[in-house]
Amino acid sequence: MTDIERDVREVAERARDAAADLAPLSRDAKDEALNAIADALVARAEEIVAANAEDVARARENGISEAMIDRLTLTPDRITAIAGAVREVVELPDPVGEVVRGKTLPNGLELRQIRVPLGVVGIIYEGRPNVTVDAAVLCLKSGNAALLRGSSSAYSSNTVLIDVIRGALAGTRVPVDAVQMVPGMSRESVKHLMRARGLVDVLIPRGGASLIQTVVNESTVPVIETGTGNCHVYVDEAADLDRALDIVLNSKIQRCSVCNAAETLLVHAGIADAFLPKALAALHEAGVTVHGDERVRAYSDDVVPATEEDWTTEYLSLDLAARVVDSLDEAVAHIRAYSSAHTEAIVTDSQSAARRFVSLVDSAAVMVNASTRFTDGGEFGFGAEIGISTQKLHARGPMGLPEMTSTKYVVTGEGHVR
DSSP, X not given: OOHHHHHHHXXXXXXXXXXXXXXXXXXXXHHHHHHHHHHHHHHTHHHHHHHHHHHHHHHHHTXXXXXXXXXXXXXXXXXXXXXXXXXXXXXXXXXXXXXXXXXXXXXXXXXXXXXXXXXXXXXXXXXXXXXHHXXXXXXXXXXXXXXXXXXXXXXXXXXXXXXHHHHHHTTSSSOGGGEEEOOOSSHHHHHHXXXXXXXXXXEEEESOHHHHHHHHHHOSSOBOOBOOOOEXXXXXXXOOHHHHHHHHHHHHHSSTTSTTSEEEEEEEHHHHHHHHHHHHHHHHHTTOEEEEOXXXXXXXXXXXXXXXXXXXXXOOSSEEEEEEESSHHHHHHHHHHHOOSSEEEEEOSOHHHHHHHHHHOOSSEEEESSOGGXXXXXXXXXXXXXXXXXXXXXXXXXXXXXXXXXXXXXXXXXXXXX
């Protein structure tokens, strides 16, 4: 066993013990700990900003794009906002102990299915240090111990943030080892976390497609797949064109670097003449580069030719693939072929078209006459989320606190024997 493997297993073993102590704690005990974390973040903001400056300086030396540097950067205002988000989690209901269903069986046994923590949750994520706090707090509120492995680009920031969190926990009833940083900066430490089956109950990767697929393909620990969003907006023949334009623009440009931003526009041939000239002009004015098929390119010289790769790409930028389709079924076939099963939208005034689209499209969220940008825990009224699950087992869509739990059955009898 190598030193790094031993180190990873040691933190996982401590997390396992901490998870057992954390699981039965009351909501008051957990909320007290979260408030302590929020207070500590504000009190040590200067220290956090100084550590973050080291990461930002290294990123600039390495030629990282300004967009990625912005995601990496922490300021006093951003830290205050992160602390505010922690306090918002305090206000959310505690899912642990909730009765999912229950009944009295004919033989008199009382049956209850209740929510329980998952146990030890490992989270592997890329360069946004705010995820360190988000993930730790959501795990704690749902009764889980968190093993956090951020990217090397945010190593200094994450080291201090986890020190702040653990320092805050030291004065509470929540065990300090309920939040730990996975040791090491190399891929080897990630590999050993992915192989810690029996110590780690579930892994959640948060980041780009490459990171997610690496974890899914190489982990022996169960994985909840999140994030990748090749999202589509289909403008139906029966669409209100002004409404359609608003939805397309919002889905693409309101915030283009996130997983619920639209990446492909599909337009029914029946309204292409009326819709596309106006839509392409508006997208061009907003700075969007449209990658269109031959039929789309006929409407504007600003459209660049689309390749097969464009249909599969999650741009996370001001780029949009576009295609004209001859029917709703052709739009659905395109979505089935290329979607990442995150979010798809239809714009239509036809109830039958909306029903057919909803029944045929198999994604975590399907929007009818609404922007793809609404696929979000906060927008759904769930509060904070750990990510958007695009798989089908355990959880699907925005993963709020209830999705960070499993269930167990409690059966109560009066001397019953079978």
